[in-house]
Amino acid sequence: MEFPHFFLTQDLYIIVLILFFIIIFVLSYGILTLIKKIFNNFKEILDVLKSLRFNSLRNFFIYWLLQRKVIKTTRGWLHLPIYIGIIILFLGTVIRAIDYYFYKGLVSGFSYVIFKLFMNLGGFMVLVGLLALLIIRIKIKPSELTYTWVDWLFLLGLLYMIITGFMLSGIVTIKTDRPLWVDPIGYLFGMLIISLIEANIEIFYRILWLSHLFLSQFLIALIPWTKIGHWFFSFFNIIFSRKEISLIRPILDINKLVEKGENFGVIKLKDFSWKQKLDFLSCTFCGRCETKCPAFNSGKPLSPAKLIQSLRYALIKGKEDVIVPNLIDPNIIWSCTACGACVYECPVFIHQFETILDLRRGVVSRSENVPEQALATLNNVMRSGNTFGLSYYDRDEWINSLIEKYGVEYAEEGKEYDYIYWFGCNINFDTVQRQNAEALIYILRKLNFRIAILKEEMCCGEPIRKIGDEFTFQNNAKQIFDMLSKCKYKSLLVSCPHGYNTFKNDYSTLGYKINVKHYVQLLYELIQEGKIKINKKFKERITFHDPCNLARWNNIYEEPRKILENVADNFNEMKRIKTNTFCCGAGGGQLFYQIQIGERISKIRTKEAAETGAKTLVVACPFCYSMLKGDAEEMGMEIKDLAKLVAESIEE
Ligand code: SF4
Ligand code: SF4
Incomplete structure (x- = not known):
């Protein structure tokens, strides 16, 4: 069996060729225009490409090819047949073109049968997936999805392409006397159409063929400018994603920036990093981040999905306004609780929280649009060293009582301890929570661990960093790291997970490595060891x-x-x-x-x-x-x- 190219449409061959070149041009123009919006210059692109590591390859296989994050939800599973089906159909189209232009006979005889069966399978998978998504959109109407004309155009357009593809294939199969088993689904569609319009089937075939061709080219041309652009950009976003979501990028040279009186963080779109801009263009509009966001779910104005989509829109439009408050309402960024649910859920590795943090850094550096209480907290840390702005006198008394009651010590240079217990602001100043810390000390002292406490504790920097004051955070981090470096201890023990994350991850991005342990880890080990x-x-x-x-x-x-x-x-x-x-x-x-x-x-x-x-x-x-x-x-x-x-x- 030979491959019947241009069945009944040989005279339209030139249209295909012209359209092909137009589409290649339009598509490349679209993609290049957006790439120019991501990167400042060609050197930056080269630097990014040089940063490709093994991790990128791993991400490519696990998260792009195998779609591991996408299939975490039921709707994600429904995307799988569409994804696999489109890959099959795309490869089939390429093979078909090679067969016609370069290597005649590539698809003939047995390989033709295999080819047709695979194309049937690919088309069927896409059809089933699209119908399922259509039913979900019409019947269930999930609120986190968008329902714009683009969504409907692509959904219905793809459906039209698959159905007409089967019809065209089926008509060819029947009219060239090929058996049903070579093209089972196409055959059924072909039979249906032929039985309906037997007399004018040739004209109908040509109209169908042209509509299939033009619609496919039109949709391809639209890809970069619509949310479907994620097909292209999310691939790169996944392979360039960071290894650990908890490693939030610090602002380098913050002291120099502040000395020179320059702002830090993000004020305008141009201040975002290339990766953040790539994030915006990679959004699939799946809404998963929104469904998990506590701010959104409690009726606050923040939806991480809408935020990313607004920034994507602003980037494409080339807006040059100050983002907060001109494009984004301040309440949106201040509603975030830094819980990380959005980052964890996003199937294409967008770091919504880092974007929010950079916007907070921007407003904090300009001292505008910051909630009063948040500003007061920053002032407390600068003035008193702790988030509550309280004196340490009362804490000293409490620690003296701990020394007397449990035999803990003040950390001294040159002495060795099992653990330095870092209390953190809440325990230092909340008399009720001090009892929780005492309970932990009681357990550890019963086991004769040598526990030391720092005479001078200051805010580890977690809340102030999350509020956006990177300058004070980095200065506190340096002082604390220097202070701890003088002590000998196995681990820094914390009760506060915020402190844990800060010492472990935030400090490490500044080059300060601290061996930190949360008490649940320690108690678990001690129970395990009996x-x-x-x-x-x-x-x-x-x-x-x-x-x-x-x-x-x-x-x-x-x-x-x-x-x-x-x-x-x-x-x-x-x-x-x-x-x-x-x-x-x-x-x-x-x-x-x-x-x-x-x-x-x-x-x-x-x-x-x-x-x-x-x-x-x-x-x-x-x-x-x-x-x-x-x-x-x-x-x-x-x-x-x-x-x-x-x-x-x-x-x-
Ligand atoms: S980190 Fe912020 S934006 Fe993300 S889910 Fe949590 S509250 Fe929402
Ligand atoms: S940011 Fe990620 S999770 Fe949120 S809508 Fe976009 S792709 Fe989905």
Whole structure:
């Protein structure tokens, strides 16, 4: 069997050729125009290409070719047949062109049969996927999806192309007396059409052929300018994505910038990095980030999806305005709790949070459009060294009592300790939370660990960095790193997951390597090693809230559960757990300022805890403790720190 090219349309051959060159030109023009919007010059492109590493290859295979992140949701699975089908159809079209122009006979005999069957399979997969997505859009109407004319044009346009493709193929198969099994689906479509318009089938075929051709070329030409451009840009976004989502890019030379009186962060679109601009053009408009965003789900004005899409639009249009407040309302960026759910969910590795952070940095550096309470927090840190702006006198007294009661020490140069226990602002200044820290010290001192405490602690920089004050953050980080470098210790022990993430990830991006451990890691190890002996188990029904900074930003979620298995008899999970945890609302600096719009995020989370029937809500984070305490108590639940629970369970 030979491949029948241009069946009944040989005279239209020249149209194909002309269209082909026009489309190549239009497509290249579109893509090059957008590439010019991403990069400042050719050298930057070369530098980026040079940065390709093994990680890029891995990302290509796992996340682009195998679509591992896309298939995390049901709708993602429905994209899979479309994705595979389009690849098959694309390769088939290329083979077909090679057969016609360069290597006649490539597709003939047995290879023709295989070719046709594969094209049938590809078309069928796309058809099924498109129909499923169409039904979802019409029947379920998920609110996170967009319903613009472009969405409908591409969805219905692709459907038209697949159906007409089958019709054209089927008519050829039947009219050239080929058997049904060579082109099963095409044959059925062909039979249907021929039975309907037998007399004028040749004219109909030519019209169908032309419409198929023109529509396909029209859609291809539109690709760069519509959201379908993600087919092209997301490929690069995936291969150039960072290894760890928790490594947030610092602003280099911040001291020089501030000395020169220059702004930092992002003020106009041109200030975004090439990667951020590539992020914007890669958005698939899937809305996954929005469905997981606690700010959006509590009625705040932030939708990470809409934010990225607005920036994409502004980039394409070449807008040169100051972004906040001219293009983006300040409440949008200040609603973010830095929970990372958007970043974690995005199938094409867009870092929505880093974009929000850069916009915050921009407004903070200009001291405009920053919530008053957030500004007050920054001033507190600059003036008093801590986020609450309180004197350390009271803390000194408390630590003296710890020295007396538990035998902890002030860290001294030259002495060696097992752990330096970093309290963090919440524990340093909240008398209730100090009891949680005491519980941990009690456990560790019972096991004779040498625990040291720093005489002078200052804000580790987490909330101020998240608010956008990169300058103070980097200066605090340097002072703390220098201070810790003088001490000898196995690990820096923290109770605060925010501090954990900051010491582990944020400091490392500045070149400050600190061996830090959150207490859930340590307690888990000690239980595993049999060093902690549990004497009594907690009987009441409890539930556990995963802090974003442990579970999502650092993949620490099994340790607290293993501890709970040992110390509690009646542990029940909430609906959203582990990396799918729902923020308490305190992150991104929001423990210190509030956006008074919509529902309180803490309330939503506490309701979820109450739905488990738990009488006690266990947490492992001082921020979560502060944020959830009031709501939990209102709903009749006690809030308890995990360290306290362990301490109670070892009492004799
Ligand atoms: S980090 Fe969390 S709160 Fe901020 S945009 Fe992403 S999902 Fe929303
Ligand atoms: S940013 Fe990512 S998750 Fe959000 S809509 Fe775009 S592609 Fe989807």
